Amino acid sequence: MGEFIHSLLVFFEGLGYWGVMLGLMVEVIPSEIVLSYAGYLVAKGEIGFVGAVIFGTIGGVIAQLFVYWVGRYGGRPILEKFGKYILINKHHIDVAENWFTKYGTGVIFTARFIPVVRHAISVPAGMARMPLGIFALYTTLAIIPWSILFVYLGITLKDNWEHIDEIASTYTIPLVFAAIGLLAVYLAFTKLRSKRSRV
Numbered sequence: 001m002g003e004f005i006h007s008l009l010v011f012f013e014g015l016g017y018w019g020v021m022l023g024l025m026v027e028v029i030p031s032e033i034v035l036s037y038a039g040y041l042v043a044k045g046e047i048g049f050v051g052a053v054i055f056g057t058i059g060g061v062i063a064q065l066f067v068y069w070v071g072r073y074g075g076r077p078i079l080e081k082f083g084k085y086i087l088i089n090k091h092h093i094d095v096a097e098n099w100f101t102k103y104g105t106g107v108i109f110t111a112r113f114i115p116v117v118r119h120a121i122s123v124p125a126g127m128a129r130m131p132l133g134i135f136a137l138y139t140t141l142a143i144i145p146w147s148i149l150f151v152y153l154g155i156t157l158k159d160n161w162e163h164i165d166e167i168a169s170t171y172t173i174p175l176v177f178a179a180i181g182l183l184a185v186y187l188a189f190t191k192l193r194s195k196r197s198r199v
Contacts, residue, residue, distance in 0.1 A: 009023070009033075017047055017052070020056050020059060024063055025066075027066075035056050035146075035147055035151050035154065036154035039154015039156070043155045049155070052147075057144050065122075065132075065135075065136065067122035068123075068126040070123070071125065071127045080093065097124040100121060100128065105125070105134060108142070112139070112143065
């Protein structure tokens with residue numbers, strides 16, 4: 001882990017729950033690291049599990065709302081130029097835009113669990129002017145289980161929380177398959193409803 005990231009985490013630690021939220025809001029550190037570090041703080045008894053999940057969820061949602069608004073009012077040019085500062089590059093945007101165009105608004109929930117797409121899916125949602133309430137709802141419903149998982153893993157790892165990358169795939173791969181399954185169900189339901197409306 002880089003010295004800069006470590007310094008930020010130490011700073012956030014001093015802020016308690018607010019530090020967890022801020023760490024996720026600024027998006028200069030991957031959410032998995034911030035949340036597992038929050039779990040480490042829970043294991044130390046400095047914060048509580050429920051509070052870590054709540055503030056982690058709030059921070060994650062605010063971060064995605066920011067990306068949504070940038071996509072809505074700035075579009076691709078702004079994200080392609082400055083997205084690297086929030087862990088989004090042109091490839092992420094291309095893939096996310098293709099997914100959003102192909103699968104529609106329901107992908108906002110399922111894409112949160114799929115690598116590459118999950119960080120950038122808010123961009124095409126903003127560009128398409130997806131209703132903010134629906135966007136916020138789907139985003140929140142996806143971020144809650146993500147926060148629970150990584151806070152829990154941080155608690156389990158304790159002082160070894162920095163090794164989260166080494167074990168995360170054991171837990172995230174099933175989430176990816178579950179998300180793809182939900183997406184398939186959503187698409188089947190959407191197609192069926194579309195056929196019925198034409199009858």
